[in-house]
Amino acid sequence: MKKSVLTAILSIGFFLPAAAQDMTGEEIIQKANDIMNPPQMQAVMTMIIITSSGEERTFVYESFAMNHGEKTLMRYLEPSRSRGQAILMEDHSNRITMYFPSTKRVRHLAEHARRQKMEGSDFAYEDMGGGDAFITDYDTKRLQDDKKMDTDCYTLELIRKEGSDAGYSRLLMWLDKSNFVPLLMDYYDRKDPELHIKRLFVSDIEVIQGIPTAKRMVMWNMLDNSKTTMMINSVDYEVNLDEDLFTERGLRE
Amino acid sequence: MRDKLLKNLAGLAYNHPWRILGLALVITVIALALGSSLELSMHLSDLMPKSDPRTIEFNHVLEKYRSASSIMIALHGDEEEIKAYAEEAAPYIENITTNLDNGHGERLIKRVQVKIDEDFIRSHGMMLMKTRDLENAQDMFSDVNLKPLLTSINDNFEKTYIYTDDEEKLSTKEKSDNAIRYLDGLKYWLRSMEAYYNDPEISSERALTATDRLLIGEPYALSYDRHILLIAASPTFSVTDVKRSVAAADSLDTILTRVGQNYPHAEYGLTGMVAMSRDEMVAVYSDMNYLTLIALVLILILFIVSFRMWVAPVLAVLVLAIGVIWTMGFAAITVGSLNMMTAMFAVILVGLGIDFAVHIISGFVEKRGQGAGIAEAIEWTLQKAGPGITTGGMTTGIAFLTLTVSDSRGMSEFGLIAGVGIIFCMIAALTLLPPLLVIREKRRAKKSRAAVSPPVEFRFIGSAASGLARGRWAVLIVMALLTAFFAYHTSSLEFDYDMLNMEPKGMASVVWNDSLLAAFDMSPEYALVTSSSLDSIRTIVKRAKEFPNIAIVDAITEYIPADEDQAERAVIIRQIRSELESSGDSKPIRASDVDPILEQIDRLWMNVTEMSDMAFQAGQDRLERKCYELVAIPGEKDSPDVIQSLISNFGNNPSTFTAAMNRFQNDYFSYFRQTVLKMANPERYTLEDLPETITERYVSDDGGTYLVSMFPKNDIWNMENLKAFDRQLRSISPKATGTPCLFLAMIEIMGADGRRATVIAFFTILLLLFIDFRRISLTLLAAVPLLAGTIWMSGMLHLVGLKLNVSNVIAIPLILGIGIDYGVHLIHRYRIEGRGKVKEIFSSTGKAIMISAMTTMIGFGSLGFMIHRGMASMGILLFIGVGTCFLTAMGILAPMFGKKKIEDK
Numbered sequence A: 001m002k003k004s005v006l007t008a009i010l011s012i013g014f015f016l017p018a019a020a021q022d023m024t025g026e027e028i029i030q031k032a033n034d035i036m037n038p039p040q041m042q043a044v045m046t047m048i049i050i051t052s053s054g055e056e057r058t059f060v061y062e063s064f065a066m067n068h069g070e071k072t073l074m075r076y077l078e079p080s081r082s083r084g085q086a087i088l089m090e091d092h093s094n095r096i097t098m099y100f101p102s103t104k105r106v107r108h109l110a111e112h113a114r115r116q117k118m119e120g121s122d123f124a125y126e127d128m129g130g131g132d133a134f135i136t137d138y139d140t141k142r143l144q145d146d147k148k149m150d151t152d153c154y155t156l157e158l159i160r161k162e163g164s165d166a167g168y169s170r171l172l173m174w175l176d177k178s179n180f181v182p183l184l185m186d187y188y189d190r191k192d193p194e195l196h197i198k199r200l201f202v203s204d205i206e207v208i209q210g211i212p213t214a215k216r217m218v219m220w221n222m223l224d225n226s227k228t229t230m231m232i233n234s235v236d237y238e239v240n241l242d243e244d245l246f247t248e249r250g251l252r253e
Numbered sequence B: 001m002r003d004k005l006l007k008n009l010a011g012l013a014y015n016h017p018w019r020i021l022g023l024a025l026v027i028t029v030i031a032l033a034l035g036s037s038l039e040l041s042m043h044l045s046d047l048m049p050k051s052d053p054r055t056i057e058f059n060h061v062l063e064k065y066r067s068a069s070s071i072m073i074a075l076h077g078d079e080e081e082i083k084a085y086a087e088e089a090a091p092y093i094e095n096i097t098t099n100l101d102n103g104h105g106e107r108l109i110k111r112v113q114v115k116i117d118e119d120f121i122r123s124h125g126m127m128l129m130k131t132r133d134l135e136n137a138q139d140m141f142s143d144v145n146l147k148p149l150l151t152s153i154n155d156n157f158e159k160t161y162i163y164t165d166d167e168e169k170l171s172t173k174e175k176s177d178n179a180i181r182y183l184d185g186l187k188y189w190l191r192s193m194e195a196y197y198n199d200p201e202i203s204s205e206r207a208l209t210a211t212d213r214l215l216i217g218e219p220y221a222l223s224y225d226r227h228i229l230l231i232a233a234s235p236t237f238s239v240t241d242v243k244r245s246v247a248a249a250d251s252l253d254t255i256l257t258r259v260g261q262n263y264p265h266a267e268y269g270l271t272g273m274v275a276m277s278r279d280e281m282v283a284v285y286s287d288m289n290y291l292t293l294i295a296l297v298l299i300l301i302l303f304i305v306s307f308r309m310w311v312a313p314v315l316a317v318l319v320l321a322i323g324v325i326w327t328m329g330f331a332a333i334t335v336g337s338l339n340m341m342t343a344m345f346a347v348i349l350v351g352l353g354i355d356f357a358v359h360i361i362s363g364f365v366e367k368r369g370q371g372a373g374i375a376e377a378i379e380w381t382l383q384k385a386g387p388g389i390t391t392g393g394m395t396t397g398i399a400f401l402t403l404t405v406s407d408s409r410g411m412s413e414f415g416l417i418a419g420v421g422i423i424f425c426m427i428a429a430l431t432l433l434p435p436l437l438v439i440r441e442k443r444r445a446k447k448s449r450a451a452v453s454p455p456v457e458f459r460f461i462g463s464a465a466s467g468l469a470r471g472r473w474a475v476l477i478v479m480a481l482l483t484a485f486f487a488y489h490t491s492s493l494e495f496d497y498d499m500l501n502m503e504p505k506g507m508a509s510v511v512w513n514d515s516l517l518a519a520f521d522m523s524p525e526y527a528l529v530t531s532s533s534l535d536s537i538r539t540i541v542k543r544a545k546e547f548p549n550i551a552i553v554d555a556i557t558e559y560i561p562a563d564e565d566q567a568e569r570a571v572i573i574r575q576i577r578s579e580l581e582s583s584g585d586s587k588p589i590r591a592s593d594v595d596p597i598l599e600q601i602d603r604l605w606m607n608v609t610e611m612s613d614m615a616f617q618a619g620q621d622r623l624e625r626k627c628y629e630l631v632a633i634p635g636e637k638d639s640p641d642v643i644q645s646l647i648s649n650f651g652n653n654p655s656t657f658t659a660a661m662n663r664f665q666n667d668y669f670s671y672f673r674q675t676v677l678k679m680a681n682p683e684r685y686t687l688e689d690l691p692e693t694i695t696e697r698y699v700s701d702d703g704g705t706y707l708v709s710m711f712p713k714n715d716i717w718n719m720e721n722l723k724a725f726d727r728q729l730r731s732i733s734p735k736a737t738g739t740p741c742l743f744l745a746m747i748e749i750m751g752a753d754g755r756r757a758t759v760i761a762f763f764t765i766l767l768l769l770f771i772d773f774r775r776i777s778l779t780l781l782a783a784v785p786l787l788a789g790t791i792w793m794s795g796m797l798h799l800v801g802l803k804l805n806v807s808n809v810i811a812i813p814l815i816l817g818i819g820i821d822y823g824v825h826l827i828h829r830y831r832i833e834g835r836g837k838v839k840e841i842f843s844s845t846g847k848a849i850m851i852s853a854m855t856t857m858i859g860f861g862s863l864g865f866m867i868h869r870g871m872a873s874m875g876i877l878l879f880i881g882v883g884t885c886f887l888t889a890m891g892i893l894a895p896m897f898g899k900k901k902i903e904d905k
Helices: A005-010 A025-036 A111-115 A248-252 B002-015 B017-035 B053-064 B079-094 B118-124 B131-141 B146-162 B173-198 B205-215 B242-260 B273-307 B311-334 B342-369 B374-405 B409-446 B459-470 B472-490 B508-520 B534-545 B563-581 B591-618 B621-627 B642-652 B654-679 B692-698 B719-732 B739-773 B776-799 B808-833 B838-863 B869-897
Strands: A040-050 A056-066 A071-078 A086-090 A095-100 A105-109 A138-148 A151-160 A170-176 A182-188 A196-208 A211-221 A226-236 B071-076 B109-113 B228-235 B267-271 B527-531 B550-554 B706-712
Touching: A025 A138, A025 A151, A086 A248, A095 A248, A095 B591, A105 A248, A105 B591, A138 A170, A151 A182, B002 B017, B002 B374, B002 B409, B017 B311, B017 B409, B053 B527, B053 B739, B071 B079, B071 B242, B071 B273, B071 B508, B079 B109, B079 B228, B079 B242, B109 B692, B118 B654, B131 B146, B131 B563, B146 B173, B146 B591, B146 B654, B173 B205, B173 B550, B173 B591, B173 B621, B173 B642, B173 B654, B205 B654, B228 B242, B228 B508, B242 B267, B242 B273, B267 B273, B267 B508, B273 B311, B273 B342, B273 B508, B273 B838, B311 B342, B311 B409, B342 B374, B342 B409, B342 B808, B342 B838, B342 B869, B374 B409, B374 B739, B374 B808, B409 B739, B409 B808, B459 B472, B459 B838, B459 B869, B472 B776, B472 B869, B527 B534, B527 B719, B534 B550, B534 B706, B534 B719, B563 B654, B591 B621, B591 B642, B591 B654, B642 B654, B692 B706, B706 B719, B719 B739, B739 B776, B739 B808, B776 B808, B776 B869, B808 B838, B808 B869, B838 B869
Parallel strands: none
Antiparallel strands: A040 A056, A040 A226, A056 A071, A071 A086, A086 A095, A095 A105, A138 A151, A151 A170, A170 A182, A182 A196, A196 A211, A211 A226, B071 B228, B071 B267, B109 B228, B527 B706, B550 B706
């Protein structure tokens, strides 16, 4: 099972801080992971990218996830130029299928495409797909607690396990002690564990249907000096989604 | 001791004026001879520490690789016109010599590259393709009849761009650019089909060109909009060779202007380090000359108005010129050449050095006006003004000299030259001006002329100071509030990291630099890495290509794949050859082939449409726009759809289409096959097999190392982009150098230098003041107006919209050395006059320091008119700083002098 940033920050339950005082890194990430994947989720999101000409481009899309993020479907709503274009990520982004309404054709991406940047953003597909990669692909070490954005945080270092094909060699994560929301994440190059390549800022956390939900994420690509902003316009964790939605037919709808 | 020395100096000036002047003349002639060898060099590396590894590597690259000094020539205009312009100008450019008029002399340009080495691509094109792309394209060459060819083109398109599992996808500039080139080739191919359909008499040349455009691509370095063409001229010299750089750039201007007369709608521009270096030098030289002259004339006028005499000011300027000449000689011996910073020393010395003469002439004229004899007036002047002059001169000089502790050469050499220069000017004024005044007065006496007329008294200064002293508490509170106000604005003062904002405004090479950035989506300033092994170069190139922010990676390995890659590709190439050789002759197109051909064109439409969708989502604007040259822009009703129009047109008349396509196929078939067979050369080749046109760009002159050039995608003069680019470079190779790396290093080093020099200068000044005054109270009294003046200056900079930059940040420690003088002179006079003599102090010394401040402001203010914006900003900063230090000295010391005698406290 893979773990995504998206589901991690979308769906994190409450924990009693006192219970976590003496937790190890593995226990903290495990606890966080246990509540990171809501069974189902439907959201409308906004993504802002910077084009190669330096202009902002805003996309609005609906996103559906089921089986704790094992399957995710994204369908563009705006702008009209992209309306209907859809991406289906299955098996925690290991299978990616795209649909083009302009030609009514479907294309399949290869397995390692999950490491690619998603649609001009600074998020990789694997950042978007669900799962528990933080546990299966990384060894976790708890570092000295820290204060980030005026919040007491647990600091975790995640080192990629040998044999894993995860896209990052190392991650640093600062989780809010009160609710285990990762407020800040640093991503290190796939090959060079000393090369800091991206930083994720998470903010505007609201409790929705009992789940603390980060409504704003900014991924800063430090090498390209580019930023992608994602915002949640609305989210529903109590939705009942049909398996058919996560098929080629669902993709074309 | 100082008093005794000054007294002796006055005696010497009165008794032996000619001997002193004779000795000075000898020294000046020697200094002039030495100073005439001073050169001007405007490279960034001249400002860097010699031991900095990036500077060492940069200089190494410039020395070892002529291609690193390439002059970039940009031609702008209609595509066909600029191509013809380039072809016509190239032979002339290649023959540029040091003597343009007769063609004799040393050659300055080694080679001119107008287009890619087509011959090499034709012989080894397939070996240069990535193995994966070669596999994808394999079917495309197995049967080059139109129907199977179009099918293969679509298969290849989908494998490469649409259904690709290539990790790079379209997200890198290289991939995106390849796709754009591919679309250009396809567009020309489709347009050729249309041309054959519309014109039964069309020349077969069209089919051959269509083949070349599809297989080889565009040979010229054209911008995305195809309106700018780049030519690279490799010089025979290094960019560090100033004289040849100027000669080559000047000759290029002459040739391109001459040839350009045949292409009236096209224009040319030069950029790159050689051209920018030349343009800067021309601007700085011409500005320095006329601005120094203007500053001198203005100062002279100020003197004449202030002292009601013209001979003494002329003598003052003469003495100042001697001080500057001594400094030039000193600079020639110690540093050898002037750089972007040290080039300003003459104007700075004119502004500052004249102050010593102001105090001497002011004192002399004042005393003579009171009826004193020549000897008495000279002795009195040196006794009264001398201590202030020596303390002021030494504090300013030593403050400048503290810059020599800087790591950067620019700042260190500037500190040395300006520091020693100011002390030379002080010595020249103290030793030469008194004998000159003595000679002049003795001659006047011989001619029985009256003593000098009383000078303009500037009584208003004394009155103003008295007023300030009377309302001392209110004045001090106002001064404190103003200082707080300016301190608040100081906190908002920004630093401008854009190096191009320091270049002369409108400088042609900078304007073209910006145009190229916009036209080619990459910065013309690039980073350089060298290595002695091809394997290591391959590793560097592979790593660099992983960064989307690096637009282009240019290395020899792009022309010579690794042995294992060559072996792998040779297998595929042999298959391609075999399949093509056995594919037989051209097969006629029949009526039944029309629909399948049109289906393939429609499939091509789908592929391009999907590519445009992906490009839109990925924010790849160039690629998206290129797609719209073939398919309609979604949602725009009037947008033409070239491919659908062709399908509709071709479908209207199948028999005409069949006949036309047969002609087209007959015309291209053999040439296409021959070209592919030639490109499908499976033989392994080595570095020795590469033509010199390629190797000279990448292999060092001694053949020992190889050069990789990495062009950033974004504007590196934006600090965030520059830092990001540098982070990428450090992760690729810690040895990376080039203008972007040097600039970032310079900012870091000079920032640290500036902070350190400011602190050292301040404490050195405090120490010197304490040695002079022997009182902490007086030392602090002199320092407070200086600190306040510096804060006022910083706040005012923000208020007038000025930013700090690499050029003007150097002025902050300088202003400490300059601004302290006003307090020093006033306190010296205060010690002589005593408490309650505010009017006397300020009427006399106040007048002198006001004239002194005005001359300094004229000197620095004249720099503000330089078209080199970095130097201009430094001049403006110093102009404001001198003004604020004068005002704070007046505003703080006048009320303080009205109080109880400070040293009694």
